[in-house]
Amino acid sequence: MARIDFTIEPFVEGQPGAHVTEPIAVLASLGITAEFGAFGSSCDADEEDIPNVVAAVLKSAFTHGATRVNVEVVGDT
Numbered sequence: 001m002a003r004i005d006f007t008i009e010p011f012v013e014g015q016p017g018a019h020v021t022e023p024i025a026v027l028a029s030l031g032i033t034a035e036f037g038a039f040g041s042s043c044d045a046d047e048e049d050i051p052n053v054v055a056a057v058l059k060s061a062f063t064h065g066a067t068r069v070n071v072e073v074v075g076d077t
Contacts, residue, residue: 001044001045001046001047001075001076002044002045002046002047002050002073002074002075002076003042003043003044003073003074004042004043004044004045004050004053004054004057004071004072004073005040005041005042005071005072005073005074006023006040006041006042006057006061006069006070006071006072007039007040007041007069007070008020008023008040008041008057008061008066008068008069009066009067009068009069010066010067010068011039016036017064017065018064018065019061019062019064019065019066020041020061020066022060022061022063022064023041023056023057023060023061023064024036024041025060026056026057026059026060027043027053027056027057030052030053030056032044032045032053040070047075047076050073050075054071054073057069057071058071
C-alpha cells in the first residue's frame with residue numbers, strides 16, 4: 001500500500017470548488033476513499049494503482065480549474 005497526499009489550488013477557505021471536490025468524487029468512482037482535509041486530501045492505494053490514481057486526480061483537478069497540484073506518494077518500506 002502507498003499513501004497519496006495531494007493539495008489542490010487555488011485554496012479558498014470554506015469554499016472548495018469543483019477543482020477540489022471532483023477529484024474526490026473520481027477517486028470514489030474508482031473505489032478509493034479519500035480523506036478530505038483543510039489543507040489537502042489523502043488516500044491509500046495499492047502500489048500498482050499509483051499511476052492511475054495520481055493521473056485521475058491530476059486530470060480531474062485541472063479539468064475543473066486547478067492552477068496547481070502538489071502530490072506526495074509514500075510507499076511501504
